[in-house]
Amino acid sequence: MTATSPAPAAVADAVASLRVTGKQLQADGVLTLELASPSGDRLRDWTPGSHIDLILPNGLTRQYSLCGDRWDAGSYRVGVLLEPESRGGSAYVHDQLRVGDLVGVGGPRNNFPLVPSEEYLFVAGGIGITPILPMVHQAELLGAGWRLLYGGRHRSSMAFLDELAPYGDKVLVRPQDEYGLLDLPGFLDEPRAGVRIYSCGPAPLLAAMERTCAYWPPHSLRVERFVADDAGAPARVAPFEVELARTGTTVTVTPDVTVLEALGRVGVEVLSSCRRGVCGTCEVTVLAGRPDHRDALLDDDERAADDCMYVCVSRSRDDRLVLDL
Amino acid sequence: MTATVPTGTTAPTSDVDPFSHDVLEDPLPMHAALREAGPVVFLSRYDVFALARYDDVHAALVNWQDFQSSAGVGLSNFRYEEPWRPPSLLLEADPPRHDAPRRVLQKVLGPRALRRLRDGWAADADALVDEVLSRGTSFDAVADLAATFPLRVFPDAVGIPQDGREKLLPYGDHAFNAFGPANDLVARGAPRVAELSAWVNAQCQRDVLAPTGFGADIWAASDRGDITPEQAPLVVRSLLTAGVDTTVHGISAILHSFATHPDQWRRLREEPSLARVAFDEAVRLESPVQTFFRTATTEVRIGDVVIPEGRKILMFLAAANRDPRRWADPDRFDLSRDPSGHVGFGMGIHQCVGQHVARLEAESILTALARRVSTIELDGPPVRHHNNTLRAFERLPVRVALD
Numbered sequence: 001m002t003a004t005s006p007a008p009a010a011v012a013d014a015v016a017s018l019r020v021t022g023k024q025l026q027a028d029g030v031l032t033l034e035l036a037s038p039s040g041d042r043l044r045d046w047t048p049g050s051h052i053d054l055i056l057p058n059g060l061t062r063q064y065s066l067c068g069d070r071w072d073a074g075s076y077r078v079g080v081l082l083e084p085e086s087r088g089g090s091a092y093v094h095d096q097l098r099v100g101d102l103v104g105v106g107g108p109r110n111n112f113p114l115v116p117s118e119e120y121l122f123v124a125g126g127i128g129i130t131p132i133l134p135m136v137h138q139a140e141l142l143g144a145g146w147r148l149l150y151g152g153r154h155r156s157s158m159a160f161l162d163e164l165a166p167y168g169d170k171v172l173v174r175p176q177d178e179y180g181l182l183d184l185p186g187f188l189d190e191p192r193a194g195v196r197i198y199s200c201g202p203a204p205l206l207a208a209m210e211r212t213c214a215y216w217p218p219h220s221l222r223v224e225r226f227v228a229d230d231a232g233a234p235a236r237v238a239p240f241e242v243e244l245a246r247t248g249t250t251v252t253v254t255p256d257v258t259v260l261e262a263l264g265r266v267g268v269e270v271l272s273s274c275r276r277g278v279c280g281t282c283e284v285t286v287l288a289g290r291p292d293h294r295d296a297l298l299d300d301d302e303r304a305a306d307d308c309m310y311v312c313v314s315r316s317r318d319d320r321l322v323l324d325l
Numbered sequence: 326m327t328a329t330v331p332t333g334t335t336a337p338t339s340d341v342d343p344f345s346h347d348v349l350e351d352p353l354p355m356h357a358a359l360r361e362a363g364p365v366v367f368l369s370r371y372d373v374f375a376l377a378r379y380d381d382v383h384a385a386l387v388n389w390q391d392f393q394s395s396a397g398v399g400l401s402n403f404r405y406e407e408p409w410r411p412p413s414l415l416l417e418a419d420p421p422r423h424d425a426p427r428r429v430l431q432k433v434l435g436p437r438a439l440r441r442l443r444d445g446w447a448a449d450a451d452a453l454v455d456e457v458l459s460r461g462t463s464f465d466a467v468a469d470l471a472a473t474f475p476l477r478v479f480p481d482a483v484g485i486p487q488d489g490r491e492k493l494l495p496y497g498d499h500a501f502n503a504f505g506p507a508n509d510l511v512a513r514g515a516p517r518v519a520e521l522s523a524w525v526n527a528q529c530q531r532d533v534l535a536p537t538g539f540g541a542d543i544w545a546a547s548d549r550g551d552i553t554p555e556q557a558p559l560v561v562r563s564l565l566t567a568g569v570d571t572t573v574h575g576i577s578a579i580l581h582s583f584a585t586h587p588d589q590w591r592r593l594r595e596e597p598s599l600a601r602v603a604f605d606e607a608v609r610l611e612s613p614v615q616t617f618f619r620t621a622t623t624e625v626r627i628g629d630v631v632i633p634e635g636r637k638i639l640m641f642l643a644a645a646n647r648d649p650r651r652w653a654d655p656d657r658f659d660l661s662r663d664p665s666g667h668v669g670f671g672m673g674i675h676q677c678v679g680q681h682v683a684r685l686e687a688e689s690i691l692t693a694l695a696r697r698v699s700t701i702e703l704d705g706p707p708v709r710h711h712n713n714t715l716r717a718f719e720r721l722p723v724r725v726a727l728d
Contacts, residue, residue, distance in 0.1 A: 219550040
């Protein structure tokens with residue numbers, strides 16, 4: 001069950017290190033990465049709208065939406081836009097990351113799930129197409145009614161046009177230099193019940209979506225905001241200490257083992273099940289220190305509370321974590 | 326049913342009936358024989374393929390792409406046969422339709438949601454144990470503890486009314502029998518199906534459910550649009566179907582394990598925090614849910630055997646949980662073992678969504694018992710309850726000594 005590949009020096013997670021198996025330019029400034037397990041194992045399951053945390057070999061963590069095929073259990077695909085203001089995340093991916101490199105992966109987590117509906121309207125701006133792409137495939141699969149309005153600066157900067165082409169006139173491709181700003185009221189039409197509207201893109205687009213949808217029934221609109229390129233703190237590659245409050249024992253966790261394994265080595269058996277950050281069995285209460293959450297369970301608010309962690313995959317951002325064990 | 330071994334397979338064939346009373350009384354010899362026969366065994370009596378080794382059962386459980394659930398997780402193939410009730414949105418569904426109901430219920434029953442229940446359930450367990458012990462030190466651990474405690478706390482947590490709760494166990498018992506063949510066990514439950522189903526369905530309606538609880542949380546999710554209003558009652562139904570019998574038999578299993586392993590009871594008393602591990606070890610050993618089926622969505626190769634598309638595959642969770650290839654000394658109930666990774670709750674996207682609820686119920690009752698009871702032993706032979714899917718006790722006479 002356990003992967004036997006050597007722990008990469010710069011990736012502080014022995015469980016979820018994936019290898020870059022493909023790197024392909026999709027449009028001007030947009031490339032896709034294919035990721036797979038070095039041992040060929042199944043990857044954690046995901047649903048449309050999910051993102052992963054990519055922990056780059058330079059220590060930076062970035063979040064990218066999954067835009068591949070969930071029926072392919074062996075690989076993930078993410079789309080990465082080269083941000084002009086990049087502080088080392090997207091620039092690293094574009095310029096330095098190579099096929100064969102190992103990267104750390106947290107999640108997948110889904111803050112933007114596709115809920116059941118008879119009809120969907122999708123509005124994507126630029127790289128915001130990445131979470132929407134698997135959603136339109138899914139809407140099609142479910143036989144739901146759907147249309148996509150896809151905007152970008154120029155046609156040449158808009159990714160996945162080839163993959164969207166088979167959907168014909170369900171997809172409106174509207175580059176700004178040809179059509180001007182997106183005509184949201186024209187696309188959405190009159191407010192009505194029974195429609196779910198999904199939008200991802202730059203902040204001005206999402207603000208315009210919220211204004212345009214103000215008179216739609218509550219919960220009609222669901223949006224995902226881009227996380228700023230400098231949001232993620234560098235992932236920790238140095239060992240850290242875990243103090244067990246009930247016994248006073250301290251355990252050092254080195255980059256090549258999980259917290260769960262490190263606890264087991266000193267005789268503290270924490271019950272676990274999936275060992276992939278999915279089932280929630282190994283939840284431990286955190287009394288002090290900030291965990292580096294790598295699970296697929298906690299939402300953003302729960303993560304920010306820093307009051308619990310799943311020790312099968314999650315680690316530490318601080319030198320020391322104090323656990324209620 | 327005529328047994329036909331599809332051409333091209335090299336699977337060993339067995340004519341064993343896993344749903345016969347002899348096997349249900351003691352399935353362990355059959356499990357061992359199936360594990361030894363090979364990674365895949367063709368069961369000629371039912372025209373299905375069986376997996377009994379840990380690695381193969383685990384691999385099938387996590388691989389929802391090749392092993393589908395929406396054709397039914399019992400013997401009946403929904404591609405050709407009408408289900409006895411509208412299929413479950415969770416257990417009998419695949420992605421993408423499975424996504425939203427699963428996401429909602431996983432949140433409603435998540436470990437964080439359960440923190441609210443912990444103190445109350447601990448007090449309820451103490452009260453029940455006091456009640457039972459005040460009547461005497463010899464009792465039926467099934468009737469007095471294992472069946473009583475879940476029926477006391479779980480329906481309250483869901484938010485269904487008091488009236489009619491005695492219908493939950495027979496309803497669940499029939500639902501789990503219905504995953505097997507149409508044998509005498511199914512026939513015995515059939516006369517009450519209409520009555521029990523009507524009652525259970527009525528409890529799933531919004532105006533019947535309490536304003537707070539798992540049921541109300543599920544309806545609140547439909548208000549937010551996370552599931553549809555048509556899905557909400559079926560998600561509540563999943564709680565009422567799968568959340569009672571399974572837990573009752575899980576608690577019976579742990580009480581039986583302790584009653585037959587006095588040294589392990591002493592260990593638990595010395596270290597009450599072992600209650601969680603103990604319950605999972607008992608779930609591993611006993612596997613209250615013994616089996617589930619899947620259906621191949623494509624030609625699936627396991628070892629040298631190719632299972633054709635559309636064929637049913639019977640996964641023996643119980644056999645996997647005692648596979649010596651995975652577990653050292655697998656038949657031993659041992660609190661020093663790490664039972665993590667057992668498949669008693671399944672694995673993958675369909676893994677028991679109520680597992681944290683079950684653990685909390687078991688932990689509550691074990692902790693309460695360990696506080697007062699110094700020894701627990703059998704007070705007569707246990708009597709098994711036969712079910713096509715569940716491993717259960719009808720009676721478990723025990724005698725305890727108090728501090």
